Structures are given as structure tokens and as C-alpha cells.
Amino acid sequence: MRILLLITCLQLGGAEQQVAALALQYRSLGHAVSVVSLMPGCELTLPEGIELLMLNMRKTPAALLATLMQIRQFVLRWRPDVVHSHMVHANLMARLLTRVCTVPATICTAHNYFEGGALRMLAYRLTDRWADLTTQVSDEGRQRMIDVRAAPASRIIYVPNGFDTTRYRPSAGQRAATRAELGLHPDDRLVLNVGRLVADKAQTALIDAFAQASLGDRTVLMIAGEGPQRDALAQRIEHHGLSARVLLLGKRMDVPALLNAADLFVLSSVIEGMPLVVGEALSSGCPVVATDASGVPAMVRGIGTLVPRGDTPALxxxxxxxxxxxxxxxxxxxxxHKHIATRFNIELIARDWLRLYARYARASAPAQVEATDAAARYR
Incomplete structure (x- = not known):
């Protein structure tokens, strides 16, 4: 099968990493893959053997039309069996693409609970029939898109993201080595958060909750990530007098090791799409406390602790x-590890996508029947 993955950009984000992971799986299974990014720059490692097209989309009518024509030219040359788009701008562009050239199947994936305001939801609604199927990475996000009439219930399904669970698994050796590197004593307890330092992640509330928990000097909180909230978080740490026990680690490339070193992973977010780091923590054997943000209950329920968003005392x-x-x-x-590996392994998710691609490319059954069948595994 020839699979074109269309995405807004290739920065180091969840949707972008999912596209890279799917591309790797598809290539390993013998499929031809191309990736088209609407914006320049790539912070990800893409697999060998794919064809990459980077554009420079700008938000003017003439520039948008030019970008659309560039994608059309690529599609006519590369001739995909399916175009699978990710993120709102790419989703809308993929739908417009069906107006200027023929694509056997077009599937659009929304990666956020909040995909945008009224104008974006109107754009989704008006172009819905130009796609064969819309999917959401969380059940909560799917329901919101139905509620705001971005898509009818019969034409949008929940298909979660996946990740390589072989990279995230318990390792006593890695745990000991990483804790030593971090300067942790065997009796110390490490509470870990990983994510961009942005308001939606609510790490200020996490610091407040950590202070309220009164855990003693042998428990430390480490937050891995960078973003515009860094100064505000540093001030919050100073406000609570926790400079010796709450550390901002900055951007880290050793997240599997950190998750093995941790005694507890905490997600404090108020808005998410589907935060794979929660699944990565559980897959690494680490206990999890998480807010009930979009996409989280499906991973945590029955194996971790859920708390209401915005409830700092409960956290x-x-x-x-x-x-x-x-x-x-x-x-x-x-x-x-087993709880996650049997549900969110990237190989399982990729095979589910391939079945959807084949069915829609053949147009062998009504969309509602196919969507119900495809979503059944995640219920």
C-alpha cells in the first residue's frame, strides 16, 4: 500500500512523534510511505526510505492555494492509496485536496480535545463529507467534536495513539544507574513530571500540590521539559521554599530512563489530546497519578489514580x-507494563490503521459499519 502522511509540522510534539512512529511501522511492514509537512523544519528522526516534502505554508489566501497546488502536484506524481492527515490545518488541507484531485481514501485525525474555536469547528463541519473518515485520539475528544457539530457521530471514531512499548519497560539496572546519575539516595523518592512547560500542563498546580503533600526532605519532584512557563514555575518553587526539592530538568532525551528512575509519575494537565507519556510511565512500571484530562482515563483506569482537573488538594x-x-x-x-502493551503498542495501532486504510480505499462498505468495527477494540 502507498500511504501519504500529511501533517501541519514536524516539531517535537505528540502528533508529530505519532506520525514518525507510524511511518516506521509501515515501512517495516513493507509499505511505501511519504510524509508531507505544511511547515518547514524537522525535529524528528524519520525512517529511511520515505519521501519527505516540506512546504512553507502561510496564512494568506494566495499562499494557501499555492500550498494546495504543491500538494496536488506531489499526489499526482506519487499516487497514494490513502492520505492520512494529522492536526487541524493538515486535516482541512487534506479535505480541500479532494476538491482538486482524486485520492482513493482520505482519513483525518484530530489530536487535541480542543481543536479550536467556532470558526475551526465550522470549517470541520462544512468539509466533513470531503473526507472518508475523521478520527480522534481520545473518546472525550470525539464526543466534544460531536457536541460542537464538527462531525456527526456516524463519521468520527476513536482511534488512540500508540508507542513502542519495547522502549518503555521496567529495568532494574537502568533504574539504579539513572538514580545514581541524578544524585538520588536509595531511600529518596522521586516524583516525576514530563511535558512542555505551558499553561495547559498546569505544572504550577503540581508544584502547589507537592508543597501541600508535605512529603519530607527525602522526596523530590523533577519536571522535565522546556517552554514559556519556565520562569513562572521557578518563581512558584521559590515561593514555596522548595528550591532544594523541586528541580526543573529542562529538555531531556532520556525519558525512558527517567521513568524507570521515578517512584511516581504525575500528570497535572487541564487540557490534553492523548498524553502518551502517561502510557510510557505505566509501561515502564511506574505508578501514575493523573488528572482526568482527555485521553487519560483510557490509559489509567484500573491501574493508576485519577483525580479531577483543577483540584489541587485532591492531587x-x-x-x-x-x-x-x-x-x-x-x-x-x-x-x-502489560496493561499498556496490550492496548497501546504502536504495532497494534499501526495494523488497525492499515485495516482502515484498506477498507476505505476499497470503499467496500458503508462508513458507519466500518467505523463501528474499527473502534470496537478500544471499548
Whole structure:
């Protein structure tokens, strides 16, 4: 099969990493893959053997039309069996593409609970029939798009993101080495958060909750990531007098090692799409406390602790309880890994996508029947 993955940009974000992961899986299974990015620049490692087209889209009518014509020219030359777009701008561009050339199948994936305001939702609604199918990475995000009439219930399904669970698994050796590198004593407890330092991640509330939990000097909080909220977080740490126990690690490329070193992973977000780092933490055997942001309950329910978004006292209590319980033994770690590996392994997700591609490219059954069948595994 010839698969064109169309995306808004290739920065180091969740949707972008998902496209790279899917491209790698498709190539390993013998499919031809091309990636088209509407914006220049690439912060990801893409697999060998794919054809990459980077554009420089600007938000003027003439520039948008020029970008559309560049994609059309590429499609006519490359002749994909399916165009699978990711993120709102690419989704709308993929739908416009069907007006200027023939594509056997067009599937659009929304990656955020909040895909935009009224104008974007209107654009989704008006162009819905130009796509064969729209998908959402969370059940909550799917329901919101139905509620705001961005898509009818019969034409939008939930298909989660996946990741390589072989990279994220419990490792006693990696845990010991990383904790030593971080300067942690065997009796220290590490609470970890990983994510961009932005308002939606609510790391200020996490710092407040950590302060309220009163966990003692042997428990530290480390936050890995960069972003515009860094100065505000540093001020919050100083406000609570926690400079010795709350550390901003900056951008890290060793997240699997950090998750193995941690005794608890905490997600404090108020808005998410589907934060794969929660699944990565569980897959690494790490206990998780997380807010009930979009996409989180499907990963955490039955194996971790969910708290309401914006409830800092509840978050503090959950952190305190989880730290007191500890990481557990090898059996506990293995149970967390299995919970994720059987649901969100990227190989399973990629094969689900390939079945959807084939069905829509053949146009062999009504969309509603196909969507119901495709979504059944995630219920």
C-alpha cells in the first residue's frame, strides 16, 4: 500500500512523534510511505526510505492555494492509496485536496480535545463529507467534536495513539544507574513530571500540590521539559521554599530512563489530546497519578489514580498516598507494563490503521459499519 502522511509540522510534539512512529511501522511492514509537512523544519528522526516534502505554508489566501497546488502536484506524481492527515490545518488541507484531485481514501485525525474555536469547528463541519473518515485520539475528544457539530457521530471514531512499548519497560539496572546519575539516595523518592512547560500542563498546580503533600526532605519532584512557563514555575518553587526539592530538568532525551528512575509519575494537565507519556510511565512500571484530562482515563483506569482537573488538594492527597505505597515489586511493574502493551503498542495501532486504510480505499462498505468495527477494540 502507498500511504501519504500529511501533517501541519514536524516539531517535537505528540502528533508529530505519532506520525514518525507510524511511518516506521509501515515501512517495516513493507509499505511505501511519504510524509508531507505544511511547515518547514524537522525535529524528528524519520525512517529511511520515505519521501519527505516540506512546504512553507502561510496564512494568506494566495499562499494557501499555492500550498494546495504543491500538494496536488506531489499526489499526482506519487499516487497514494490513502492520505492520512494529522492536526487541524493538515486535516482541512487534506479535505480541500479532494476538491482538486482524486485520492482513493482520505482519513483525518484530530489530536487535541480542543481543536479550536467556532470558526475551526465550522470549517470541520462544512468539509466533513470531503473526507472518508475523521478520527480522534481520545473518546472525550470525539464526543466534544460531536457536541460542537464538527462531525456527526456516524463519521468520527476513536482511534488512540500508540508507542513502542519495547522502549518503555521496567529495568532494574537502568533504574539504579539513572538514580545514581541524578544524585538520588536509595531511600529518596522521586516524583516525576514530563511535558512542555505551558499553561495547559498546569505544572504550577503540581508544584502547589507537592508543597501541600508535605512529603519530607527525602522526596523530590523533577519536571522535565522546556517552554514559556519556565520562569513562572521557578518563581512558584521559590515561593514555596522548595528550591532544594523541586528541580526543573529542562529538555531531556532520556525519558525512558527517567521513568524507570521515578517512584511516581504525575500528570497535572487541564487540557490534553492523548498524553502518551502517561502510557510510557505505566509501561515502564511506574505508578501514575493523573488528572482526568482527555485521553487519560483510557490509559489509567484500573491501574493508576485519577483525580479531577483543577483540584489541587485532591492531587496533593493522591500524590501523598501514592508515594507512601511506593513503586512496588517486579510483579506490580509487570502488571502496569502489560496493561499498556496490550492496548497501546504502536504495532497494534499501526495494523488497525492499515485495516482502515484498506477498507476505505476499497470503499467496500458503508462508513458507519466500518467505523463501528474499527473502534470496537478500544471499548
Amino acid at each position: 496533593a492527597r493522591a500524590i501523598r498516598d501514592a508515594v507512601s505505597q511506593g513503586r512496588g515489586g517486579p510483579a506490580d511493574e509487570a502488571a502496569r
